[in-house]
Amino acid sequence: MTEQVRISDEAELVAAVAAAAADGTRLSIAGRGTKQGIGRPLEVARALDLSALSGVTLYEPEELVLTARAGTPLAEITALLAQNRQMLAFEPMDTGPLFGATSGDGTLGGLFACNLSGPRRLSHGAVRDHALGIRAVSGRGEVFKSGGRVMKNVTGYDLPRMLAGSFGTLAVMSEITLKVLPVPETEETLVVFGLDPSAAARAMSAAMGSSCEVSGAATLPAEIARRRTEAPSDVSVTAFRLEGFAPSVRARRAMLVSVLMPFGAVEVLEEGASRGFWTMVRDALPFAGTGARALWRISTAPMAGPVLGRALSEALGAEAFCDWAGGLVWALMPDEAARAADVRAALAPHGGHATLLRATQAERAGAVFQPLEASLAALTARVKASFDPRAILNPGRMYAGL
Amino acid sequence: MSLRLPAADESVLARRAQIIADLSAIVPGEGVISREREMKPYDSDGVTAYKQLPLVVVLPQTTEQVSRVLKYCHAGGIRVVPRGAGTSLSGGALPLQDGVLLGMGKFNKILDIDYANRCAVVQPGVTNLGITRAVEHEGFYYAPDPSSQIACTIGGNVGENSGGVHTLKYGLTTNNVLGVEMVLITGEVIRLGGRHLDAGGLDLLAAVIGSEGLLGVVTEVTVRLLKKPDVARAVLVGFPTSEDAGDCVAKIIAAGIIPAGIEMMDRDAIAAAEAFVKVGYPLDVEALLIVELDGPEAECAHLLEEVSRIAAACNSSTLRVSRTEEERLGFWAGRKAAFPAVGRLSPDYLCMDGTIPRKQLPLVLTRMRELSARYGLRVANVFHAGDGNLHPLILYDANQPGEMDKAEAFGADILRLCVQVGGVLTGEHGVGVEKRDLMPEMFDETDLAHQQRLKCAFDDQGLLNPGKVFPTLHRCAELGRMHVSGGQVPFPDLPRF
Structure with missing residues (x-):
């Protein structure tokens, strides 16, 4: 039975992670839990619920900057931005429909952790490209900050960008500062x-x-x-x-x-x-309502995408379409089998990475993210250990053993 | 100079002849430079106040050579300082007495231009402008444009996460690089990213870009190419106060307009630039804005009207719209000559590089005038107003005893002020050695420890570019068990510089 711990401020978050770090308790981290189906399945003793760690703490439209606590509902942020005709330019994906959940749910922290950008990724960059600053609690149970609230900043390593897309495996976000942009007329x-x-x-x-x-x-x-x-x-x-x-x-x-x-x-x-x-x-809506059929999200060179999509259809019976001018392929398998080896083999000549975005728990126990070359895998493990030496944060969610 | 660098390792100095011989075997021919006279050009970078001859200069030509050199240094505990064109404005490429200076200048080839996928694969020694030169006949360009772009290399840009005057709209290096090949200090060669978007695992590319040569040596870079906008037009607006100018920038952005560039100059910078290049800048204004718009002709025309209307509502006292490309370049000529122009006013100047929330500009300018009076040194300001990146130029004379120290103290006060108002120490020049000791103004021990542990994950012995970025050298094993409690600084005995 997983014990639930509800976090409502940063001090509680520090205490909860520090306690887990002290005795090696494995933690799962979630905001509103809408993206828990992404990544390898977790086996943890304790679940941190950050949905109450919520609220926009700074918004200055004329400075194009917004700071919010990680558990802030994305809908609250987009509504606030809309009042000033501004937006998150990376066009956050709503994963609700794909996972058979409600639409418009989810938090800023979840979005940031998954780095799931929409069609405008092509011209305006990903979530990570809009990350300006963070406050986070590492697996050592220590709060740290990196980046800032200004547009141009090279003071120290760019941890905010690196933590975007780290699926909660390095640190638990407490507060995130993003660049925002005007809504096109x-x-x-x-x-x-x-x-x-x-x-x-x-x-x-x-x-x-x-x-x-x-x-x-x-x-x-x-x-x-x-x-x-x-x-x-x-x-x-x-x-x-x-x-x-x-x-x-x-x-x-x-x-x-x-x-x-x-x-x-x-x-x-x-x-x-x-x-x-x-x-x-x-939101990959053509594939909403397809149950637990395996769904791949593949990033590759733009010219390769459409042809790869057709190859996956012909060889594996997949249905596929492309976003990002061809650079993003959504490929839905005919059933629950992920066919990971075949998909990765088809991708290999073009370069890029394939993520098994949705699948049954059994299928996700394999490699959900692109397998890494030996040197890069070892480096990734060292980076993980540098933030989370006891591997208590979302253990195994990205790679087995990490 | 009183700059403190890590103490040289005597055992490495003692092995110098053997090290030179071993490196010469890895990089044959003229790839190893060890005579003092020939190493002289490498003794400093863009911060010429700091000079240090390296142990030896090595100029590899292949990734394999880089790998073997680093592996050799790792095995022998020898420090390595990577260098591109040496244009750093923060001392990032300053050599170490006991360190190999690894010059990447021979990596100067463009390996592939892939217009269909809008990217180019280049070696790190290719200059920033060299990329654009290679693709402009097809109407493409590489967006980040640091002012040193004619000389600085893309490898250096990756190291420093370089910006330029168009970053609000087009981003910094990190937003325009798709992938790198790099060599770790162990000699392992890894690839991050490629011709596709986003990372397949942890986004280590994000950490590498802007890491100031502390994490690895980049041997290949894949950059994003953009189609050049149809036209660019600029408007030159003078204001009676810097508050009015700042207000105008805020209102332009509030109107949903993201100009390609917005530059601001204060009265001293305007006067210096006008005296130098005579481009017709108004001299009776406190602040001058250059607002550049790019895109289709119809868009520029529409937005120029909007910007002009907003400027008028913000008390602008002069306003000129460029009618020709020549006139637009004229508007920029003064701004681009601001540094040398200020250089004419004074034997020496120090260029600072803080970033502030834009709305704090009037306060920062006021406080800077007070500091100027207190230190008895003049300061002129140019400001990337769109993104809040401020470049105060402190005028001093190095031949006057004590004046350089005074200028540096003044600069440090300005950067502290930037941090106090919610900004940061450096917007685009990097921390290097220049701002290293100010890092605690912005980060506490825990913040820095998290960064330094990342360094340890890449470089367990701290051999790559030590003495840069971090004010304290920690051994990785100590960082691994470091805890901060009750505001006590851990390891009070460790060397700090």
């Missing part, structure tokens, strides 16, 4: 229908290689597009988002149409439809 999406994977890759490359400032580029094969869009039912959809001030978007639309013309006819999704489309891509 308007958006629209240009769509080309019927491109095969390699043509889609070339079209997205051409768009990203133009000065049109595309802030989302995705391609969905027909069988996936059919489920979620009003597209003609038998063709693929390749989509390009333009955001910004209205006169700029108008000008870039004209430019992008001429870039895309060689690939096919171009249609426009206006603001509302555009928003819906990119939410669908962000």
